[in-house]
Amino acid sequence: MNNQYVIGVDFGSDSVRALVVNAQTGEAVGTHVHEYTRWKKGLYCDPATSQFRQHPLDYLEGLTATITGALAQAPAEVRQQVVGISIDTTGSTPCAVDETGLPLALRPDFAENPSGMFILWKDHTANAEAEEINNLAHHWDTDYTKYVGGIYSSEWFWAKMLRTLRVDETIREHAFSWIEHCDWISAVLTGNANPLTLKRSRCAAGHKALWHSEFDGLPSDEFLTKLDPLLSGLRDRLFTDTYTSDQSMGHLSPEWAEKLGLSTNVVIGVGAFDAHMGAIGAEIEPYAFVRIIGTSTCDILMAPNEEIGHRLIRGICGQVDGSVAPGMLGLEAGQSAFGDVYAWFARLITGPVRELLGQDAADTLSQQLIPHLSTQAAKLPVTENDVIALDWINGRRTPDANHTLKAAIAGLNLGTDAPKVFKALVEATAFGSRSIVDRFLEEGVPIKKVIAIGGVAKKSPFVMQTLADVLNKPIQVASADQACALGAAMCAAVAAGVHPTMEAAQRAMGSGFDAEYTPQSDKVVVYEALYKKYLKLGAFVEGH
Ligand SMILES: Nc1ncnc2c1ncn2[C@@H]1O[C@H](COP(=O)(O)OP(=O)(O)O)[C@@H](O)[C@H]1O
Ligand SMILES: O=C(CO)[C@@H](O)[C@@H](O)COP(=O)(O)O
Structure with missing residues (x-):
């Protein structure tokens, strides 16, 4: 052929x-x-x-x-x-x-x-x-x-x-x-x-x-x-x-x-949408939770229509028959800012550098900043008294959309340096993810496995390890560098009649996974406590 x-x-x-x-x-x-x-x-x-x-x-x-x-x-x-x-x-x-x-x-x-x-x-x-x-x-x-x-x-x-x-x-x-x-x-x-x-x-x-x-x-x-x-x-x-x-x-x-x-x-x-085709590219299967982690996150779960039936899942971005693959219910959630939280912090630091030292210095700094902060933050111990932050810098998409909400950072003292704040911001994005996972579980939608794609999933082992520790779930990262584009290509192959179904296209064209992050039990315990603090800070900010 x-x-x-x-x-x-x-x-x-x-x-x-x-x-x-x-x-x-x-x-x-x-x-x-x-x-x-x-x-x-x-x-x-x-x-x-x-x-x-x-x-x-x-x-x-x-x-x-x-x-x-x-x-x-x-x-x-x-x-x-x-x-x-x-x-x-x-x-x-x-x-x-x-x-x-x-x-x-x-x-x-x-x-x-x-x-x-x-x-x-x-x-x-x-x-x-x-x-x-x-x-x-x-x-x-x-x-x-x-x-x-x-x-x-x-x-x-x-x-x-x-x-x-x-x-x-x-x-x-x-x-x-x-x-x-x-x-x-x-x-x-x-x-x-x-x-x-x-x-x-x-x-x-x-x-x-x-x-x-x-x-x-x-x-x-x-x-x-x-x-x-x-x-x-x-x-x-x-x-x-x-x-x-x-x-x-x-x-x-x-x-x-x-x-x-x-x-x-x-x-x-x-x-x-990118996330839905990305989920195809990441070889989504029923009850796999695919996270497209970039500027924002979009989380996609797919379930047989008859198994969710008439159940309405509260506070997510919708449950739509066929939004991912025909004949299946596509459920979407996500965070309005994920990598954007880190990008905001990088801008905060590079802004004055640009004004005082010029564009070249700012560009050099900005290229190295997030990787550098990640290396430094990864060396820090995780304790229950660490800085706590909220990830709502562009509002909250899920659970329970509210785009008027704003982010916050709490627990600063004179010893708080940039890596400590960066670590708190990374943890905040992971805590935001945890609240989404918890919502699916509370609503009776099981999560069989977690798959990650997107720029942050590919570029940052530090963020991905933190996420695995906070979710207390292993996370597989898809091999494809461009999983959304690959998913779109799979959809094109089905639309053009090369493959009869999305599943067949995934089998033929999928490129599997190249990394897996497993939760570290010592960190999991501390993150449980820090997550409670995140929820408390969130409730306070939302209440005011
Ligand atoms: N080394 C890194 N560690 C963590 N986040 C990163 C790193 N490099 C880039 N980012 C974040 O990745 C995000 C872009 O993700 P990407 O998936 O490439 O783009 P898009 O969201 O437009 O599809 C930016 O918000 C940026 O802050
Ligand atoms: O919201 C959706 C899809 O519903 C996404 O298009 C949106 O989060 C944009 O994603 P990116 O972070 O730019 O990849």
């Missing part, structure tokens, strides 16, 4: 990567990473108000650069043998679009308007709108939040749309509809981004847009109009049906085929 190749494209928070993979063996023959240029300069963002926007041109430039770059590394004949491309992105990262599905920021009149750009998952400007959605839903005949853990988050679709429509009159006039990043990029490749006909992702719709078959799709027009008359009629300009990522969205358009040097026979798979 001739070789067949597939391409997985993974749009992360800071960069996008493409991976060209042999669909029969899983061998990677080309990869390329591209950092978003406008985003890197901090354009259109204001961390102080939690505004994080990404320009669609960053995505389009990244799409071309990564696919052509990855193909350039592969043997020449691979181009003719590419049969499928699938895309994963962050989410909920929606954008206002016109009748043709064009993001408004791609029009000259909106080119510099952050309201016409993609609203990145970590943008929390819509806290008030999320609260309004919760208040209304909890008093409506149908509680539309019941399948998303009972709490709607400001990171999600409706809150972001409502906020933008309220604050920007020009968007009110020109936005015909709204599209998630994973749907838009996939649709662009097919040449049809028409918001009324493009195939929307089940994963994005179910976890973030309150879509459920029990509601016949999205929340009713009556509910949305009551929320705000600005939303009246919008439901008809969104979608009713949703599709799982084993499905084809269409074929590569002639324009993109020419641009990428590929054939128009290439199947474009239905898109999904």
Whole structure:
């Protein structure tokens, strides 16, 4: 049989990567990473108000650069043998679009308007709108939040749309509809981004847009109009049906085929979020808990639909039939900041260095800082009197979303140095993870094993060992450097008909695990006590 190749494209928070993979063996023959240029300069963002926007041109430039770059590394004949491309992105990262599905920021009149750009998952400007959605839903005949853990988050679709429509009159006039990043990029490749006909992702719709078959799709027009008359009629300009990522969205358009040097026979798979395709790439199986550990964490657990039945799991980011693999319930949770907690601390230290000693000194410091602090922190003893911190620097995603919460550090004295604070921050991210694991267990969802992927899982043995000690569970790290892109490639192989199921694609293309962290019993005992202190500090901060 001739070789067949597939391409997985993974749009992360800071960069996008493409991976060209042999669909029969899983061998990677080309990869390329591209950092978003406008985003890197901090354009259109204001961390102080939690505004994080990404320009669609960053995505389009990244799409071309990564696919052509990855193909350039592969043997020449691979181009003719590419049969499928699938895309994963962050989410909920929606954008206002016109009748043709064009993001408004791609029009000259909106080119510099952050309201016409993609609203990145970590943008929390819509806290008030999320609260309004919760208040209304909890008093409506149908509680539309019941399948998303009972709490709607400001990171999600409706809150972001409502906020933008309220604050920007020009968007009110020109936005015909709204599209998630994973749907838009996939649709662009097919040449049809028409918001009324493009195939929307089940994963994005179910976890973030309150879509459920029990509601016949999205929340009713009556509910949305009551929320705000600005939303009246919008439901008809969104979608009713949703599709799982084993499905084809269409074929590569002639324009993109020419641009990428590929054939128009290439199947474009239905898109999904990075974490969900990452879980496929990490060879998720029922009741495995896959943690995608990077800027944030996204935790994915998959269970047979019939085993969870009608049980509603409190305080998570949703339970959606088919969000990971068709026929299975995908459950999502996560932390809004994980690596971002460390990145914040690094910025705190390098900021004055930049101002006083210049950019070069700051760059040198910033490259070495986290690894250095990790080495120093790993040498410290773990005691019950250590500094305690909360990981809520970008609010709390789960359990029980609350993005108005803020982080805290307690127990400082004159002997507290940077490694001690860094150690406390690493432990805080691990304690946040522990509270998520505990919630799944309390809700009767067993966790058979823990698998980790993502930048932090690959780069930091110190963080991963701390996590294993705090969770008191072994953690396996997937071998794939780009597990999300590999998962997208597996989805592409299924959408293109190379493999009949996600499971078959995982068997053929999976690359296994290359590290395992086992809990150290002496640390486990101390962390039990420190975790109680973390909960106490959390309760105090939340109460005030
Ligand atoms: N050596 C390290 N130890 C711990 N965290 C790290 C290290 N290097 C980078 N990070 C963190 O990794 C995060 C980026 O994760 P990554 O998975 O690469 O990106 P993304 O979240 O965009 O997919 C950043 O928040 C950064 O602080
Ligand atoms: O929230 C989700 C998916 O639901 C993620 O897209 C989001 O956490 C972004 O992940 P990264 O940390 O940038 O990899």
